[in-house]
Amino acid sequence: MSKTIKATADDIWKNKVEKINSELFTLTYGSVVAQLCRDFHNDYVQVNAQLERMGFNIGIRLIEDFLARTGLGRCQSFKETAEVVSKIGFKIFLNVVPLVTNWSGDGKQFSLVLEENPLAEFVELPQDDKASRALWYSNVLVGVLKGALQMVQLEVDVAFVKDVLRGDDATEIRLKLIKVLRDEVPAGED
Amino acid sequence: MTIYSLYILNKAGGLIYQTDPCPGLNKLSANEYLVLAGTLHGVHAIASRISPTAPTPNTGFFGTGKAVAGNCNTSGLKSLETDAFAMYVFQTVTGLKFVLVTAPGTRAQADAAELVLCRIYECYADYVMKNPYYSLDMPIRCDMFDEKVVEVTQVVV
Numbered sequence: 001m002s003k004t005i006k007a008t009a010d011d012i013w014k015n016k017v018e019k020i021n022s023e024l025f026t027l028t029y030g031s032v033v034a035q036l037c038r039d040f041h042n043d044y045v046q047v048n049a050q051l052e053r054m055g056f057n058i059g060i061r062l063i064e065d066f067l068a069r070t071g072l073g074r075c076q077s078f079k080e081t082a083e084v085v086s087k088i089g090f091k092i093f094l095n096v097v098p099l100v101t102n103w104s105g106d107g108k109q110f111s112l113v114l115e116e117n118p119l120a121e122f123v124e125l126p127q128d129d130k131a132s133r134a135l136w137y138s139n140v141l142v143g144v145l146k147g148a149l150q151m152v153q154l155e156v157d158v159a160f161v162k163d164v165l166r167g168d169d170a171t172e173i174r175l176k177l178i179k180v181l182r183d184e185v186p187a188g189e190d
Numbered sequence: 191m192t193i194y195s196l197y198i199l200n201k202a203g204g205l206i207y208q209t210d211p212c213p214g215l216n217k218l219s220a221n222e223y224l225v226l227a228g229t230l231h232g233v234h235a236i237a238s239r240i241s242p243t244a245p246t247p248n249t250g251f252f253g254t255g256k257a258v259a260g261n262c263n264t265s266g267l268k269s270l271e272t273d274a275f276a277m278y279v280f281q282t283v284t285g286l287k288f289v290l291v292t293a294p295g296t297r298a299q300a301d302a303a304e305l306v307l308c309r310i311y312e313c314y315a316d317y318v319m320k321n322p323y324y325s326l327d328m329p330i331r332c333d334m335f336d337e338k339v340v341e342v343t344q345v346v347v
Contacts, residue, residue, distance in 0.1 A: 060326065065315040067283055071260040071308070074283050151284045186201060186285035187235035188266025 005083060008070070009091040016069050017092050026121045033137060042126075044134035051136075055143020062093070063148040074152065074189065078177050079103075081154065082110050085145070085175075094118050098173075111161070114171040125165050132167065136160040141173060153181040191302055192293040193343045194275065196310065197223075200327040201285030203231030207330040211343040215291070230267075230289065234279060238266040260311060261304060263287075269300055280307035286314075306342060313338040 033051065040046040066072075070088060075081040082100045090112075091097050098112040119138045125131045136142070142158045149156045157176040162168035194215045198207035205227035210217075218226065263281035270277040276295055280288040288307045292299065317335040318324055324332060 061319040063284060064282070064286075064311075064319045067260050068308070068312040068315040072283075073260070073262055184201075184285075186262070186281060186283075188238040188263045188281050190264050 005087045009088045012070060012088070013092050013095065022118055022121075026118060029119050029140070030123060037126075037135075042128075042130065044131060048134070048136050048139045051139035052143035052146070055140035055145075056147035057143075058140070059144040059147020059149075060151050061147075062144065063151040066092070066148065078107060078110075078154075081149070082112075082175070085149075086112055089148075102174075108177040110175055112173045112175065114173070117164070117171050120163075120165055120171075123165055132165075136163060137165050138163070138171070145173070145175065150181075153184045155179050155181055191295055191299055191306075193290060193306070194293065195291035196339065196343070197227055197230070197287075197289040197291075198314070198330065199227050199231055199287040199289065202327070203228050204327065206328065209336070209339060211340060214293075230279075231287070234263075234267040234281075234287070241265045260308060269303075276303075278303040278307065280304060280311070282311065286311075288314075309342045310339060313342060 032054075033047070036047045036050050037044070040050070066089060069092070072084065072088070075084055086098045086100050096114060096116050096118060098114045100110055101113055102111040103109070117138060119140070123137060125135060125137065139160060142160060145158045146156060155178040157178055159174055160172070161174045162170050162172040164171050192214065193211050195210045196208070197205060200206050205224050208223050208227075260282060261280050262283050263279055266281065267279055269279065271294060273294060276292050276299065278290045278292070278300060280290075282288075288310055290303050290307055292303060295302075313335060317332055317338055318330050321332050321334075324330065
């Protein structure tokens with residue numbers, strides 16, 4: 001099964017996705033974050049919140065692109081969702097495949113571990129301690145995941161727990177399924 | 191396949207787009223289009239309630255290894271065929287409905303219609319969702335989308 005996913009994702013990545021220069025992408029994101037830090041006078045909690053909000057607005061739109069291009073139907077389990085997010089979602093939009101790991105016993109929480117983070121390629125956080133303790137530089141991803149999953153009726157709690165920029169050993173995003181919004185699942189599906 | 195009309199409904203059943211690529215249908219008033227869309231939304235939901243339970247298991251992507259083309263409309267109103275016209279309903283996982291009204295056709299036309307609806311969904315993702323000034327669930331007024339819809343619907347004519 002995972003082989004089919006990989007082949008499908010590769011095919012979509014090769015044939016159906018517009019690509020841009022990754023440096024332009026990284027620099028654009030960097031200047032957004034830096035500007036936010038200036039605007040909020042280095043109040044990193046606010047910056048995190050702002051990034052998440054921006055990501056959320058991206059996610060609720062991006063999901064349509066994802067569905068239209070992949071032609072995927074609804075996932076039957078949260079495990080399946082995890083696979084799709086990592087092997088298809090991250091793959092076609094960022095060309096990285098985060099590792100799905102650290103499942104909780106009840107199967108409602110998992111982590112995405114990014115070996116490579118295209119958003120943070122040339123980044124060093126400001127030297128002050130505050131930044132490395134409070135700022136989640138790539139927090140836009142949290143918002144994107146939340147927004148996109150909400151549009152397919154999954155209420156999910158998403159948060160960074162580790163970031164190599166802060167000196168951690170890995171970059172890790174934690175996803176926790178709060179509930180499936182069954183009332184909002186459109187009529188006509190089974 | 192002559193495409194008379196295209197409707198796009200948001201997840202609440204509100205009409206957010208309507209166009210007639212080919213002449214042949216009477217024009218309705220703006221209000222009548224809204225009522226028609228709302229009715230369609232309701233009938234679709236009722237159809238899903240009265241359709242037999244335990245349909246063919248939805249193996250979807252993982253079962254077949256082939257994309258199911260994004261149409262999640264498995265138990266609702268899928269198509270309507272009359273002597274005068276045919277109608278096809280495509281529903282996305284997010285709850286949007288794309289409805290195509292065409293001249294009556296053969297069985298094979300349903301597949302062709304689904305393909306057209308897929309293409310329109312892609313155009314929607316590109317030219318509506320990626321337009322930063324479009325607000326979600328609101329009527330679509332995007333010229334580039336209009337143009338793309340014409341392109342897609344003309345190709346199959």
